[in-house]
Amino acid sequence: MSRSSPQRAAIAAQLRRQLALARAARLLLLATFLAAAAWAALRDGGPGPLAIVWVLAVGLGVWVLAGLHALRIVRCVRLGTVLMGLGQLDNAEIWLRRAVGQFTFSVRGKCLAGQQLASLMFTRGSYDATIDLCRELLRRRPGGTGRQALNARLLLADALLLRDRPVEAREVLGPVDGRRLSLVERMKLLPIRLRCQLAAGDAASAARELPEQVRLAELLDSAGAALVHALLAEACRRLGRDVEAAFLRRRAALYHDLEPLLERYPVLAPPAAAGDAPGAGPPGRLPGE
């Protein structure tokens, strides 16, 4: 389901507004607290006996209340995520948009809501909406690669690739290069990076450290493993490494049917013809099936 341009813009604008509001509210709160602490410390020319304690206690109380309020947002996001997992995308969108639209002091909570909403849009095939939301999430930290920023980056790069914008996708992944990633992050990054490299015609980079990449692919679920194997097979094919290409293609077919992958990822189109080669079908069919 694709969204109209004004709809997309409205969702992204709402997220931008809410993020700006949360940041401003936090700054205001911090400034008030610092001013109160300074007043308490300096009044009558010296530290008030217990005034600073009161200021700190009130500050702590406000902080706790803000945290409790942020929990409501997190609860909405969690519910939206569960509904998304159950395939109830309409209900999930209601909860996630509620989480994006509600005021909170927690910028992190708001970003989490925005990211899940972007993820939902991606699941629905609204790649342009995903791109808008992820760009909003990365606006303040264009080079950020923290956990949330990295997830937004991966989602954005994936959506850009599906919109056939590989150059932008490569730019988005630029800050990730050289960063030490966890195993899960490397697993998420692998297929997206391979698609970027193949789309840019850089098969040599895609086929570098092949055994390590295959090892990582083996940890993915069936569809993910099939995609990575098919991408590596395509890289090997372009480099003329036919034995490895055939082996990887056969393995990809063992993991998952290749037709849906070929439809979804045009970068894999060349092996479609090769997919008819002997040994590229699904695992050993039984007689009479």
Add this chain to the structure above:
Amino acid sequence: MMTLAEVEQLLRRSQPASGPWRGATAALLGLSMLLGALLADPALVPVAPEYRWLVPHLVLACMAAVVLIRLAGQRRLAGRLRRAFEAVQLEDWPAGEAELRRALNAPVGPPAVRTEALLALAAVAEAGRRPEVAARLYEAVLEQRCGEPLQLHAARVALATILLRQGQITDAVNMIDRLDRCDLPEALRAGVEMLVLLRELTLGHSGEALDRAPRRRALFRRHLGTRAGYGYALLAAAFDRAGREDEARRFWHDATMLLRPAALTARFEELAPLALRYPAAERPL
């Protein structure tokens, strides 16, 4: 290599203290009460009046220190567990065991996190051919029921597998029957089907295995990722026993495309004859 006694110790030590007032919570409560008392009566602590204002600040600093120490501990534990889980996923068993031992040597707070660590330690024990240690860990997870439903399901499947391999057939069959009767989503059903297949092979009922082979193959392929290789190898064993060598050879080929024969026979000893009888797929990587 872990012993049962060491595992019992880790189970005890990793158990979080019960009750709401424990550890840092008790310290924070005590400090808050002291702060409240100082606010009510600043002369409570016998110090010179000109330094009296300092006392509540010291109490506040102590409270901040308690919170920061607790956060640092949580971050250290999270990092250790992340490294442990990564090592276990990559089958770097010694590194995984070392990190898990360190992590479980002190209380591990959230129950689901502790359960995940215990399941990872059980996987390490299974890889190290210590099924009795792994079984104890799975039993502990199931007895304490402290995990999430998915974790408890994984523990049940793994424990039933060990019981079957150790010859505790009655217990194993009962557990597997219960699992087989459950209304499970397909992703979980795939793991259970592999266990049922292993039971059929162990008890010599490979005829049933052949009847359900197409459905099982599809399930394994869809949901087990690389672990589908184990399922294909077990299907190969079922066809081999039925004397249907062509199908057996084909499934063995598929199994060895995904997993090396050594990995297959290390996990299921009953596959060793197949490794000798049928050629493995060539792996150019």
